[in-house]
Amino acid sequence: MISFSIDPEGNKYKIPDKDETYIEFKKIKDIIDGEKKNGKKIVVIQGLGFVGAVMATVVADCRVNDTHPYFVIGVDLPIPNSFWKIPVINSGKSPFLAKDPEIEKIFNRTVNEKKNLITTWIPEVYSDADIVIVDINLDVNKTEIGRAENSSVEIKSFENAINIIGKYINTDSLILIETTVPPGTTENIVKPIVEKCFIQRGIDLLKNPPLIAHSYERVMPGDDYVNSIKRMWRTFSATNKEASLKAREFLSNIIDTKTYPPCELRTPTDSELAKILENSYRAMNIAFIYEWTLLAEDIGINLFEVIDSIKVRKGTHDNMMYPGFGVGGYCLTKDPLLAHWASKNIFKREAHLEFSVKSVNVNDLMPHHTFDLLMNGMSNDIKRKKITILGASYRKDVDDTRNSPTITLYDDIKKAGGYPEIHDSYAKIMSQRPDIIINCDINSSLENASAVIFVVKHKEYEELPIEKVISKLRKNGCIIDAFNVLSDDKLAIFKKNGFKVLGVGKGHIKFL
């Protein structure tokens, strides 16, 4: 049976068979041998997702003493979900849409001009690596929204990926884990797996302990995607001195460590914990503001103004979060759960990070509140009514729909008998939910809608002419501002034109 992998643009790529794989193997071997003869170090990156793909270009692009020290091979699996990234990157293109203009350039430069980057599905390349960087996903399965404490971590597929590296990697090569993992994973999961592989390969662990380090990135897809890798602080830690030296040298080659000096912690568990705590802190501060959002709405207060008045206290209060629609993306929605899981499964503890896990639940359920506002505005009647959601992505001016809170609102509307219509000009597909169609045409999205819900601060929505919205909507409809997209002036105009207006954290609207 022939199977295919389809990219976001709809292009189909045949998944290679045995013969093609053998040909690829020979081809890649030749390339690597040539690069090694030229004195290049080989860096293999496992996983070509939002971090791995761009990380590959940054490593390939880096210069030390006017030469490029690294030849980079990106590896992903020959399965429908991921194979398409290999031919796309090999053609010199980014597998992801990105607003950062540097993205397009850096893929073209490293693949086509410098010819420092190729991608493949051949696992044997790990045996040629001086450094293997692990950038695969480690997912959390939430069985039920609002019950994150019952989630499971897909540790098996992560273990399998490490096992492949252990089978092939040279004893003096570095394994650098960049994947966000449960604290304790490098020392309690990765190291034992690699050691077991080494023993099976007849390697003396005393002479050749595996060289493993953990270092976390702070990638942010958006305007400054490439710099969010290159010009950003790195925390790292290694399992032994040699691995630490190798990790430090590598990081100082690819990152602007003069401006952003790296921070080495005592153990890889410290580094893993730091990443998780960093994100749990954000998740918790978002969840915290939610209960004040509900209070503000009930008592007629504009919580945005209140928070602005507090944020003047720089250094102690200036990173207070604002009310919002929900939390999406790959990190804040699951990272606290990784610590919860580690606490239970790696460290066998009884206490399980109550605040942090509760934050995930509060944030996951948050879009229900926007649905409640909608039902309030529509007098509980949305049956067979078109309800337009402006925004599929969870983040301003970005196409990223991973764990988008829009999905929860969409399902709520559908369940109540409404006809949800999702618009987004950036995002074309809804991650994890192929059944949800995104309309990229704003006019047809708004046409005849009974309610419009602004859920993300895309510039396009901030600049949307009110007259246009009013002319498209049904009369006496409803405007919900779930993420402070519209000014009071605009909201007042909608109100004057007979629309019911509500907003998350904007209790004062009723007095407009």
Next chain:
Amino acid sequence: MISFSIDPEGNKYKIPDKDETYIEFKKIKDIIDGEKKNGKKIVVIQGLGFVGAVMATVVADCRVNDTHPYFVIGVDLPIPNSFWKIPVINSGKSPFLAKDPEIEKIFNRTVNEKKNLITTWIPEVYSDADIVIVDINLDVNKTEIGRAENSSVEIKSFENAINIIGKYINTDSLILIETTVPPGTTENIVKPIVEKCFIQRGIDLLKNPPLIAHSYERVMPGDDYVNSIKRMWRTFSATNKEASLKAREFLSNIIDTKTYPPCELRTPTDSELAKILENSYRAMNIAFIYEWTLLAEDIGINLFEVIDSIKVRKGTHDNMMYPGFGVGGYCLTKDPLLAHWASKNIFKREAHLEFSVKSVNVNDLMPHHTFDLLMNGMSNDIKRKKITILGASYRKDVDDTRNSPTITLYDDIKKAGGYPEIHDSYAKIMSQRPDIIINCDINSSLENASAVIFVVKHKEYEELPIEKVISKLRKNGCIIDAFNVLSDDKLAIFKKNGFKVLGVGKGHIKFL
């Protein structure tokens, strides 16, 4: 019966009787009349606590166009708890010990040199005020530690205080509430009380609506006590336009509003909510770190280093809190509960700020964890053993013991049959707990102790010579660092000398 009021130094002051009160009344009236003739505006400050007393000096000290526009009268009650402050301030001294050298100067300057500030217990002075500033306490009664949701707010005594003002105040004078109150208090409690008084006084509310504003300070007793009033942002809001103008003018006279421009919010409820949210945010971020503290200890991580590595992210993560011993003081221990109370009692809501209230519980219970470390270090045997707690105050280099977490630890030790000994060189008395004696001599405090617990980062403790501690303690004793007071090097020396060493958030100690 003659009753007395005793100051913290032990001086006794007779509480005045009727005759003395009449003489005082005549005397104060004469003074006020004189000041009015000199063109001074009269500012009366109700409540001479940590805010009111210093606020009184700041107002008296302020200059506008080279003159002092305000004559200030501080008022407190002629009862044992508070009367002593009146003679103390009238002698030109601060009622509180304070590290800020400006405190001593400003009391002497305004009382003795400029003669711009007097204090009294006569309520009739409110009738002469151009501005009355409310700086009385509004306390929360916690019936049980860890069950803050069941607390009650002492709103009755606050209402009584407002009622006295309402009886006397001129219709064109401003009432400025600075007390931290439940959101909604100014509009739903203060305003109706004053209106009722006005009606009883035959005043037409339409012509003379009461002029009320809420503005909150951000006073911080410590090195920079006076500047924490004068040079700090102010948020305010008033019940009507005239009150708003008066409040703005007053604030711009006493505060450096050029550097710290005032922020006017829509309603007094906004301003009240801002203050409470500001403090709840801190309380919650402290509570959040606690569960990570327990994890770090269990898995052998120094959480301080991990948090330092995260704090490099300025603007988003640099106000993450560190692990600690507990939370004391007047604000963070109760402010979230004021919102909880308002939600329930003023706004009749069902949702009651779960995260915020839980934060108070987590923080209140936190000292139990230090007790657990002690019991661990002492192999669960502290019966008839002297356990020295270094620190009565909740804050570094300050004498403030209000709601000090030391009290909880003290009670834990006593309950387990140990002999707790509390040392502090700054704090002389333990607020709310006259039964607890504070030893200000470090030598006798340490002498023959089986364990020493460092609970606050007083400079004296950071600089305490280890040899001295070792020479005083019993052999094989226990050192608990509950607030990151000691360096790893010092902890290692204690360990080498046979002491058991443990620390809050310092799981790595076992590997030292």
